[in-house]
Amino acid sequence: MFEIVRGPLVWVSLIVFVVGTVFQILRFYSLSRKAGLLPRVPSLQPAKDEKKKFSIGHILDGVKKSGRTVLAAHPIVITVSTIFHLCLVFVPLFLLGHNELFELTFGFSLPSVSEHISDILTFIVLLCCAFFLFRRIFISKVRAITSFYDYLVLALAAVPFLSGFFAFHQLFDYRTVMIVHMFSGELMLMAIPFTKLTHMIFFFLNRFVVINEHTLWKGSRVW
Numbered sequence: 001m002f003e004i005v006r007g008p009l010v011w012v013s014l015i016v017f018v019v020g021t022v023f024q025i026l027r028f029y030s031l032s033r034k035a036g037l038l039p040r041v042p043s044l045q046p047a048k049d050e051k052k053k054f055s056i057g058h059i060l061d062g063v064k065k066s067g068r069t070v071l072a073a074h075p076i077v078i079t080v081s082t083i084f085h086l087c088l089v090f091v092p093l094f095l096l097g098h099n100e101l102f103e104l105t106f107g108f109s110l111p112s113v114s115e116h117i118s119d120i121l122t123f124i125v126l127l128c129c130a131f132f133l134f135r136r137i138f139i140s141k142v143r144a145i146t147s148f149y150d151y152l153v154l155a156l157a158a159v160p161f162l163s164g165f166f167a168f169h170q171l172f173d174y175r176t177v178m179i180v181h182m183f184s185g186e187l188m189l190m191a192i193p194f195t196k197l198t199h200m201i202f203f204f205l206n207r208f209v210v211i212n213e214h215t216l217w218k219g220s221r222v223w
Contacts, residue, residue, distance in 0.1 A: 002175060005182045013186035020193025021201055028205050032221040035211055077135070084128035087121045088157065089200075092185075094118075097168075115168070122165050129158040153196050159184040 092098060095118050099109035113121075132154055136146045163181035166172055191197055211219035 002179055005179055005186070009183070009186050013189045016190040017192060020190070024193050024198055024201050025205070028202070028209075029221075032210065032223055035220055035222050080128050080131050084125060084132075085200075087125045087128070091118055091121050091125065091161070119165070119168065122161050122168075125161045126158065126165065129154060129161075150196075153191075156184070156188045156191050156195070156197070160188055 093110055094113050096112040096115055099112045103109040133151075136142050136150060136154075160181060163177055163184060167174060167177045167181050171177070188197070192200055209219060209221050211222050
């Protein structure tokens with residue numbers, strides 16, 4: 001089982017992730033249109049003078065609008081969510097152990113942070129997962145729209161970090177924990193394009209490509 005999980009399943013998960021991501025991007029472009037092909041909503045039209053896009057007036061207008069956003073309504077949730085997503089991407093990419101495997105497999109690696117920092121960031125991810133879990137259990141409005149599927153997606157994100165934490169600290173049987181760690185990480189990778197985790201892909205499309213009130217760039221497409 002160990003050899004299968006660390007060998008063929010790694011390549012299967014990478015292929016599924018890449019193919020699924022390409023599929024979702026192509027699907028996005030098939031469901032959207034260039035802005036010039038459809039009538040533009042006046043309130044969503046970019047400013048005529050693009051040079052003033054980052055002017056003081058634009059910044060003040062953004063601050064004024066922030067009072068009507070989800071950040072103003074739920075600052076704690078948004079803060080925890082932001083930290084969670086940053087660590088969720090940062091830790092696997094810049095973990096020393098992962099980059100040693102990248103070096104052995106592909107002949108190159110990304111910069112790595114120390115094991116101590118990775119340990120702290122992993123613990124932060126687990127705290128954030130606990131926050132989301134307790135929020136779904138104890139807040140009635142959130143619990144009302146929560147299904148088993150939501151808990152499953154949260155588990156897909158949490159188990160690779162929890163098992164990695166156990167493996168690093170030599171807790172329980174190391175070989176078993178490593179099998180769980182690798183298998184759960186591969187499952188999460190394959191699930192990204194086909195579950196709610198796909199927002200990891202659509203976040204960038206919605207913020208930089210689609211024209212809407214939350215666009216971080218000028219945008220070029222509409223639904």
